[in-house]
Each structure stands twice: as C-alpha cells, then as structure tokens.
Amino acid sequence: MISGERFSVVYDLVGDRQEAMEKAKDICLEQTVEFPEELLPSGMICDHVVGRIESFDSLDRERYRTVISYAVETTANELTQLLNVIYGNISIKPGISVREIKLPLSLLTCFKGPRFGRQGLRQLLKIPYRPLLHTALKPLGLSSERLAALAFDCALGGIDIIKDDHGLTNQVFAPFEERVSLCAAAVSRANQETGNSSIFIANITGPANQIIERALFAKAAGAGGLLLAPALTGFDIVREIAESDGIGLPIILHPAFQGPYVLNSLQGISHSTLFGQIARLAGADATIYPNFGGRFSFSRADCEHIVKGTTCFMGHIQSIFPSPGGGMTIERVPEMLQVYGSDVIFLIGGGLFKYGPNLVKNCQYFRSIVEQAVNY
Amino acid sequence: MISGERFSVVYDLVGDRQEAMEKAKDICLEQTVEFPEELLPSGMICDHVVGRIESFDSLDRERYRTVISYAVETTANELTQLLNVIYGNISIKPGISVREIKLPLSLLTCFKGPRFGRQGLRQLLKIPYRPLLHTALKPLGLSSERLAALAFDCALGGIDIIKDDHGLTNQVFAPFEERVSLCAAAVSRANQETGNSSIFIANITGPANQIIERALFAKAAGAGGLLLAPALTGFDIVREIAESDGIGLPIILHPAFQGPYVLNSLQGISHSTLFGQIARLAGADATIYPNFGGRFSFSRADCEHIVKGTTCFMGHIQSIFPSPGGGMTIERVPEMLQVYGSDVIFLIGGGLFKYGPNLVKNCQYFRSIVEQAVNY
Numbered sequence: 058m059i060s061g062e063r064f065s066v067v068y069d070l071v072g073d074r075q076e077a078m079e080k081a082k083d084i085c086l087e088q089t090v091e092f093p094e095e096l097l098p099s100g101m102i103c104d105h106v107v108g109r110i111e112s113f114d115s116l117d118r119e120r121y122r123t124v125i126s127y128a129v130e131t132t133a134n135e136l137t138q139l140l141n142v143i144y145g146n147i148s149i150k151p152g153i154s155v156r157e158i159k160l161p162l163s164l165l166t167c168f169k170g171p172r173f174g175r176q177g178l179r180q181l182l183k184i185p186y187r188p189l190l191h192t193a194l195k196p197l198g199l200s201s202e203r204l205a206a207l208a209f210d211c212a213l214g215g216i217d218i219i220k221d222d223h224g225l226t227n228q229v230f231a232p233f234e235e236r237v238s239l240c241a242a243a244v245s246r247a248n249q250e251t252g253n254s255s256i257f258i259a260n261i262t263g264p265a266n267q268i269i270e271r272a273l274f275a276k277a278a279g280a281g282g283l284l285l286a287p288a289l290t291g292f293d294i295v296r297e298i299a300e301s302d303g304i305g306l307p308i309i310l311h312p313a314f315q316g317p318y319v320l321n322s323l324q325g326i327s328h329s330t331l332f333g334q335i336a337r338l339a340g341a342d343a344t345i346y347p348n349f350g351g352r353f354s355f356s357r358a359d360c361e362h363i364v365k366g367t368t369c370f371m372g373h374i375q376s377i378f379p380s381p382g383g384g385m386t387i388e389r390v391p392e393m394l395q396v397y398g399s400d401v402i403f404l405i406g407g408g409l410f411k412y413g414p415n416l417v418k419n420c421q422y423f424r425s426i427v428e429q430a431v432n433y
Numbered sequence: 434m435i436s437g438e439r440f441s442v443v444y445d446l447v448g449d450r451q452e453a454m455e456k457a458k459d460i461c462l463e464q465t466v467e468f469p470e471e472l473l474p475s476g477m478i479c480d481h482v483v484g485r486i487e488s489f490d491s492l493d494r495e496r497y498r499t500v501i502s503y504a505v506e507t508t509a510n511e512l513t514q515l516l517n518v519i520y521g522n523i524s525i526k527p528g529i530s531v532r533e534i535k536l537p538l539s540l541l542t543c544f545k546g547p548r549f550g551r552q553g554l555r556q557l558l559k560i561p562y563r564p565l566l567h568t569a570l571k572p573l574g575l576s577s578e579r580l581a582a583l584a585f586d587c588a589l590g591g592i593d594i595i596k597d598d599h600g601l602t603n604q605v606f607a608p609f610e611e612r613v614s615l616c617a618a619a620v621s622r623a624n625q626e627t628g629n630s631s632i633f634i635a636n637i638t639g640p641a642n643q644i645i646e647r648a649l650f651a652k653a654a655g656a657g658g659l660l661l662a663p664a665l666t667g668f669d670i671v672r673e674i675a676e677s678d679g680i681g682l683p684i685i686l687h688p689a690f691q692g693p694y695v696l697n698s699l700q701g702i703s704h705s706t707l708f709g710q711i712a713r714l715a716g717a718d719a720t721i722y723p724n725f726g727g728r729f730s731f732s733r734a735d736c737e738h739i740v741k742g743t744t745c746f747m748g749h750i751q752s753i754f755p756s757p758g759g760g761m762t763i764e765r766v767p768e769m770l771q772v773y774g775s776d777v778i779f780l781i782g783g784g785l786f787k788y789g790p791n792l793v794k795n796c797q798y799f800r801s802i803v804e805q806a807v808n809y
Contacts, residue, residue, distance in 0.1 A: 058605055083728075090572030091598060092783040102574035106606075131573065133603040135640055137665040141600060141689050145662070148692030149729050149759075196466030197507065198478035222467060224517060227509040229434055230482075264511055265641075265669040286521070289513040291667030294641040313517050316524030317693035317701045325693045352459075353525050383525075407468045 059105045063126040065159040066143050070121045071152030071323050077121035080153060081110050084125055087146045106131060122156070134167040136293045136338060144326060155326045158334055165372035172299050173307045173342040174375025175368075175400055181281070181307065182217050183254045187431045188399050190215065190424055191380055193406040194240065195222040201231040205239035207416065211409075212247030212255040214420020218402065219244055220258035220284050223311040227263060234274055241279035256281025258309055261298075262289050269297070272304045282307040282342075288314035292339045299340025307342040309380065320354070328359045333366015336377065343378040343402055348393070351384030357396060364397060378402045387412065387423050391430050399431060435481045439502040441535040442519050446497045447528030447699050453497035456529060457486050460501055463522045482507060498532070510543040512669045512714060520702060531702045534710055541748035545676050549683045549718040550751025551744075551776055557657070557683065558593050559630045563807045564775050566591065566800055567756055569782040570616065571598040577607040581615035583792065587785075588623030588631040590796020594778065595620055596634035596660050599687040603639060610650055617655035632657025634685055637674075638665050645673070648680045658683040658718075664690035668715045675716025683718040685756065696730070704735045709742015712753065719754040719778055724769070727760030733772060740773060754778045763788065763799050767806050775807060 068084065070077040085108030086094060097103050111124040132139040147153050171177070179185055192211050194204045204225075211219045219240070227233040237259045244257040259275035261268050261283050268290060272283055283306050285295055298304050312332065318325040319332075326335075328346070336344040344367060347353030349360045360381060368376040379397065382404030390403065405423060412419040444460065446453040461484030462470060473479050487500040508515040523529050547553070555561055568587050570580045580601075587595045595616070603609040613635045620633040635651035637644050637659050644666060648659055659682050661671055674680055688708065694701040695708075702711075704722070712720040720743060723729030725736050736757060744752040755773065758780030766779065781799060788795040 087728075089600065090574065091569075091600065092572040093787060096783070096786050097572060098575075102572055106572070106574035130605055131600070133605075133639075135602055137638055137640065137662075138600070138602045138604075140665055141602075141638070141662065145599070145665075145689030148664075148690050149688060149696070149723055150692070151696055151730050193467075196468040196473060196478055196482070198466065198482035199474075223521070224465065224467065224507070224514070226511055226514045226517075228514075229506055229509075262513055262517070263509075264513065265667060265673045286513075286517065288524075289516055289521075289667060289669075291641060291665065291670070293639075293665075294667070297641045312525060313521035314524050316526070317697070320525070320527055320700055321693070321697050324696055347525055354527050407472070410472050411469060 059101055059128055059130055060163065062129045062161050062163045064129055064161055064164050065111060065124050065126045066155055067157040068123050068125060069116065069154045069156055070123060071119060073119065074115065074121065078113060081113055081123040081125065084108060084147055084153065085110060088142050089127065089131055091146065129161065129164045132164065136168065136296055140292065140335070152323055154322065154324050155330055157327065157330055160371065162372050165374060168296065168338050168374065169300050169340060170337055170374035171340055171342045171377050172305065175378055176375070178307055178342050178378060181254065182256065184217060186399055188394070188427055189217045189378065189402040190427060191218040191220065191402045191404040192216050192409050193220050193222045193404070194225065195406060197222060197224050197228065198230050201236040201239045204231055204236055205243040208240040208257055209243035209247050210416040211420050212244045212253070213251060214417040215251065215253065215424040216420050217255050218258060218282070219255060220309065221260035222406070223260055223262065223284060223286055223313050225260055233271060237275050237280055238278045245279055258282040258284050260284040262286045268294055272298055276304055276306055280306065282309060284309050284311055286311040286313040287339065292335065295339040295341060308340060309343045309345060310336050310341040311345050312347070327362065328355070329362040329366030332363045333369070334371065337367070337371060337374050341377055343380045345380045345382055345404060347383035348381035348385050350389065353383045361396060380404050382406060384408065387426050390426050394430050403427065435477055435504055435506055436539065438505045438537050438539045440505055440537055440540050441487060441500050441502045442531060443498065443500050443533040445492065445530045445532055446499060447495060449495065450491065450497065454489065457489055457499040457501065460484060460523055460529065461486060464518050465503065465507055467522065505537065505540045508540065512544065512672055516668065516711070528699055530698065530700050531706055533703065533706055536747065538748050541750060544672065544714050544750065545716060546713055546750035547716055547718045547753050548675050548681065551754055552751070554683055554718050554754060557630070558632065560593060562775055564770070564803055565593045565754065565778040566803060567594040567596065567778045567780040568592050568785050569596050569598045569780070570601065571782060573598060573600050573604065574606050577612040577615045580607055580612055581619040584616040584633055585619035585623050586792040587796050588620045588629070589627060590793040591627065591629065591800040592796050593631050594634060594658070595631060596685065597636035598782070599636055599638065599660060599662055599689050601636055609647060613651050613656055614654045621655055634658040634660050636660040638662045644670055648674055652680055652682055656682065658685060660685050660687055662687040662689040663715065668711065671715040671717060684716060685719045685721060686712050686717040687721050688723070703738065704731070705738040705742030708739045709745070710747065713743070713747060713750050717753055719756045721756045721758055721780060723759035724757035724761050726765065729759045737772060756780050758782060760784065763802050766802050770806050779803065
C-alpha cells in the first residue's frame with residue numbers, strides 16, 4: 058500500500074535551534090496524521106505516513122532550514138491535497154515558510170503540466186527567439202467595442218499577447234461573451250493586416266460553475282488563450298483546463314489575491330515555488346507577477362528566483378514563461394533583458410498609453426525597443 | 434448602466450499620514466481601473482468606476498484607517514470578482530489589510546448565503562440550545578473500516594458532528610467512496626442505538642472536476658454534511674454547492690492553506706472578515722479556525738472577532754457557527770463557554786483520544802462536561 062517513494066519540501070523555520078527543531082517535528086505530524094504522537098499506531102503510519110526530517114541546518118542563529126519528506130501516497134495524486142500536505146495547517150503557524158518542493162518522477166507523472174510551455178507558446182506565436190510582448194485591455198468601465206478597438210490597435214502595433222485586464226469578468230459594461238467575441242475578432246483582423254500571429258487572452262476567472270463554459274466559449278470565439286487568477290478560482294481548475302483536449306489553449310496565471318503568500322519572508326511560500334513550480338504543476342504556460350522596481354515591492358532577487366522556478370528541472374513538466382508586469386515602462390526593457398534574457402514575456406499595461414496619443418505607434422515603439430535591444 | 438449603489442471596504446494602512454493617504458488613493462485605482470489617473474476618460478469611469486475614499490482617520494502615528502467604496506457593478510455580482518475588488522492586486526502591496534466589508538442589500542441579494550446557518554443546523558441535529566460537539570476522524574493511514582469504527586464510537590458517545598480529518602481525501606489507505614459509505618453508515622447505526630441525530634461530514638476538498646461528484650456521492654451515501662478547504666478549492670465552489678438543491682447539505686469550512694491571510698496584522702484580511710463574512714457569503718454553515726491557547730497562534734481577541742464575523746448583520750445572510758479547534762482539550766470547555774456562549778461548535782480531534790483507552794467513554798465525558806457547564 059506504501060511504495061516507499063517520498064517527496065520533499067524545503068522549509069525555513071524561525072527560532073533558536075530548539076524552537077526550530079520543535080517546529081520541524083511538529084510539521085511532520087501536523088501535515089500528515091495531526092494526532093498525538095504517543096497514541097499513533099505502530100507500523101505503517103509511524104514508519105511511513107508521518108513526515109520525516111531528512112536534514113536540519115542552521116542558516117543563522119534565528120533561522121533554520123529543514124527538508125521534510127512525505128510518502129507520495131499522502132497526496133492521493135491530487136494537486137489540492139499535495140498543496141495541503143506541503144502547507145495546509147502549518148500555514149496558520151507563524152515562522153514556517155516553504156522554500157522549494159522536490160517531487161519524484163512517480164509523483165510528477167500524475168500531472169501533465171503545461172500544454173504549451175515556452176517552446177509551444179513560441180511555436181504558436183511564431184516567434185522563435187525574442188522576448189514576447191504582452192499588454193492588458195483596460196480600464197474597467199469601457200464598452201466591449203472600445204476594448205476591442207484597443208485590442209485591434211495593440212495587435213496592429215505588434216503586441217503578441219493581448220489580454221483582458223484581470224478585473225474584466227462579466228460586468229455590465231462589457232459582458233464576457235460580447236467582449237471576448239469582439240476582442241478575439243479584432244485581433245484576428247489585425248493579424249490579417251500584419252501577418253502576425255498575435256493572440257487575445259480571455260479572462261475566465263469567475264464563478265466555479267461557469268469557468269469551463271467560459272473557456273469553451275472563448276475557444277469557439279477565437280480567443281488564443283485564457284487568463285486565470287488561481288487564488289480566486291483554486292489551482293486545480295487550471296489543471297483541469299490545461300488537461301482538456303477540448304479546450305487546448307495556453308493559460309496565463311495572474312497573481313491577484315496571492316500577495317500574503319509572498320509578502321513576508323518569515324512565512325508563506327517562496328516566489329519561485331508559488332509563481333514557478335506550483336504554476337507549472339497546475340499546467341500554466343506563463344506566470345504573471347510584479348516586476349522589481351515597479352509599483353509593487355518584489356526585489357530583483359525575488360524575480361530572479363521566479364525565473365528559476367519557471368525552468369528548474371521537474372521531470373517532463375515543461376518550462377514556462379515568466380511575465381513580469383505592474384508599472385513596467387518601455388525604458389526599462391534593456392535592464393530587464395539583462396535579468397531575464399530573451400525567454401520572458403514583457404507585460405506593459407497602462408504604461409503603454411503614456412507614450413503618446415496613438416496607441417498603435419506606442420506599441421510599435423515598444424516592439425522596436427525590444428527588437429533593438431535583442432539585436433545588441 | 435451604473436445604479437449608484439456602492440459597497441465599502443474598511444482598510445488599515447501602514448505608514449505616516451502622507452504615505453497612508455497615497456496608499457488609499459492608489460487602492461482606488463489599483464482595485465478598479467488599474468490605469469494612469471491622468472489618462473482616464475472623464476465621465477462614468479472617473480465618477481463611478483474608480484474607487485472612492487469615504488473616510489480617512491488616524492489610528493496612531495503609523496497606522497491609518499480608510500473606508501473605500503466601489504460601484505457594485507465592478508463585481509459583476511460574482512464572488513470571485515468581489516474578492517478581487519476587495520483585495521486582488523493590493524494583496525501584493527505591503528501594509529494594506531482588509532478589516533471589514535460592508536455590502537448593500539442590492540449586492541447581498543446576489544448571494545444566497547448559508548442554506549442552514551445556526552438555526553438550520555440546530556434543527557437538523559435536533560439540539561436547540563447547547564453547544565454542538567465536533568470531532569475529526571484520524572490519523573491518516575487508517576483503513577476505511579478503522580475510520581468507520583471510530584465514527585461509530587464517536588456517535589455512540591454522543592458527538593454531534595463527526596468529520597473526516599481535512600487531510601483525508603482519496604488516499605489508497607481509505608478511498609473516498611469506500612470511506613464515506615462506511616463512515617456514514619456507521620454514524621447512522623449509532624444513531625439507531627442512541628436516538629441522536631449525529632451526522633458524518635465528508636471531506637470533498639479535491640480535484641476541481643470531482644468536487645460536485647463527491648458531494649453527490651456523499652449525499653447518496655448518507656453523509657450529513659460536507660467539508661471544504663476554500664484556500665485549496667476556491668471560495669466559489671462552496672457557493673455553488675450551498676446553492677445546489679440537489680446537494681442540500683450543511684457545509685463546514687476548514688482553514689488549511691489560509692494562514693498567510695491572517696498571520697500578519699499589517700496585511701491580509703481580518704479574522705472576522707475571512708472566517709466570518711466571506712465564509713457566510715460563500716454559503717458555509719460553520720467555520721473552523723484555530724482556538725486561542727491551542728497549538729496555533731490566534732489570540733482570544735482574534736477568536737472573539739471571528740464570532741462577530743459569523744453573526745454581524747448581513748441582510749438575509751444567516752449567522753453561522755464558529756467551530757474553534759486545534760489542540761483543544763475538554764478541560765478548556767468552561768473557559769470557552771465564557772468566550773463563545775452556547776452558539777459554538779467545539780471541535781476536539783486528537784485530544785479526544787487522550788482521556789483513556791475507551792473512545793466512547795471519552796466522548797461521553799466530553800458531552801457531560803459541556804452539558805454540565807451549560808447547566809450552571
């Protein structure tokens with residue numbers, strides 16, 4: 058009943074050596090049996106089901122790093138339960154953070170991962186080398202026609218990925234079906250003029266019983282991809298959509314509502330695991346997060362860690378694109394290329410409107426800066 | 434297109450007066466249009482769609498409280514998008530926390546709320562006055578037969594609500610359908626002996642495409658309620674299940690994976706809003722959280738706030754039961770009654786096994802202590 062296969066989680070623990078060791082021992086119980094140790098039945102449960110401390114090292118006098126392994130069977134091969142074993146109850150205990158997860162191939166094979174990944178998305182967009190360009194349709198309150206006109210201009214100006222702003226769902230200003238139909242059609246018309254393969258990404262974050270419906274509608278209407286905010290919808294619906302051959306579109310994740318997991322380094326989940334490893338397990342093809350130096354608080358090191366999470370070895374689970382955004386400007390493209398290289402999706406939203414009154418020209422300028430920078 | 438109806442969110446902001454005021458202004462844009470203010474089209478978007486600062490007051494020199502209102506239309510009447518407007522992007526900005534939400538009746542009517550609530554659950558269990566008794570089947574690793582035997586003993590001993598431990602999903606040790614069938618039958622057999630109306634609560638936290646299936650299976654197998662961890666599944670599936678007449682069972686929420694929202698008072702969501710107001714909007718009938726003085730870190734004041742959130746006025750949305758647990762012991766019942774009064778569900782899990790080798794007697798002891806305490 059127990060294969061002996063185990064997966065591991067790297068945790069950082071706050072406290073002196075004794076406190077940290079107590080936390081490590083507590084994690085082994087809390088995340089599995091949640092039961093008084095002295096009353097556990099001997100045999101399989103004690104020997105295999107309870108978490109096991111594989112290593113315990115000091116980082117400094119008030120911080121320790123431990124690796125704890127769990128039997129793969131505790132996860133039931135479910136993403137929700139895997140996340141629960143990694144950080145369910147102990148998320149409510151202070152001073153415990155998840156740094157990294159290490160899954161054996163036997164567990165990884167339970168997840169298909171990204172349908173496209175970096176390579177697939179490049180093929181779809183027919184852009185083999187350069188960074189991809191990404192923008193968001195906004196502001197909330199515009200009509201579907203106005204948003205579609207913006208989508209047309211962005212595609213005409215050479216933006217590769219044109220997404221719904223993450224706050225556009227099914228508001229009366231621009232109802233989902235109307236907006237998605239008009240925006241997808243607008244991008245398709247622009248592609249006919251440019252010869253590009255730009256895609257419109259429909260935001261399908263919404264009521265649980267409408268997400269799949271909206272994905273199918275978006276597909277039929279000609280959308281080229283889907284946007285989801287997993288802290289609002291749950292991560293597992295991302296997996297369901299990524300695995301669905303009937304949908305078969307790239308998926309981009311948005312970090313809305315996820316902030317508390319990464320804002321405090323003493324607890325939560327590391328940037329690389331949340332925006333990289335878990336996003337890949339769920340089947341995302343690209344992961345949006347706030348760029349360093351923008352209007353959010355991520356550091357350059359945080360962003361570099363995310364890049365690692367998008368591409369670190371996870372068996373057959375493909376690498377995905379980091380898509381830094383949030384107050385980005387065109388001027389910062391050269392600096393960002395130094396950090397990210399070419400395998401990145403630059404997301405500029407509101408900032409794209411600032412360069413002048415002509416949105417098409419602003420987009421062309423953005424693209425020319427990226428192309429120039431890459432050619433150097 | 435805009436009704437003029439607005440809902441409000443009370444935020445606490447960290448910083449001096451100027452910084453806090455900048456944060457308040459930023460929230461108004463970030464949570465709605467996410468667009469440079471100077472480029473916003475005049476008219477409806479500026480006048481209605483952008484958030485509006487309704488008040489701004491100092492709590493102390495480094496902390497301010499603001500009330501920001503939003504047009505109800507920004508939410509599209511969706512729970513996911515309501516949560517996004519309340520705390521989507523700004524969850525990623527430090528020093529902003531949600532203290533309370535205030536929804537007008539026009540928005541509240543979009544949500545049915547709890548199907549049972551406090552009163553409905555008391556009617557179902559036929560317990561008009563005293564606190565309800567709640568336990569969890571564990572440890573993970575036991576067979577379905579063993580778990581069902583525990584369920585029988587707990588019901589025989591007079592426990593009202595006997596739930597799957599939140600880590601029991603569909604593991605090979607005790608697969609979902611087998612476990613739920615056996616446990617529901619065991620509780621039913623015990624009820625025939627006792628004349629009680631105890632219920633078995635099946636944990637349906639699991640893959641997105643299996644949650645409804647599992648709910649229907651549990652119902653058919655005789656389970657008396659359902660357990661969900663909304664940080665793993667998303668909050669909106671709770672709403673879908675609560676609204677489903679075909680399911681029609683009480684729902685208990687579990688806080689696994691939600692810790693980062695409440696562990697740091699400088700950001701996140703208040704205990705009362707997360708475990709109370711949002712749980713009710715989603716349609717839960719009871720909300721589990723770590724009791725003060727147990728093995729987690731909530732304070733007595735945190736727990737008192739949760740109680741307020743479970744019962745504060747929210748139009749037709751019923752009051753729900755607080756269910757404090759996590760390292761609770763029977764000795765603490767009198768102290769807890771002082772804090773919670775009678776309208777509480779006491780959750781004792783592993784602790785119930787500690788009183789002696791006979792689980793039935795331990796449960797009877799738990800119940801007798803509660804009944805005695807209430808009679809004083």
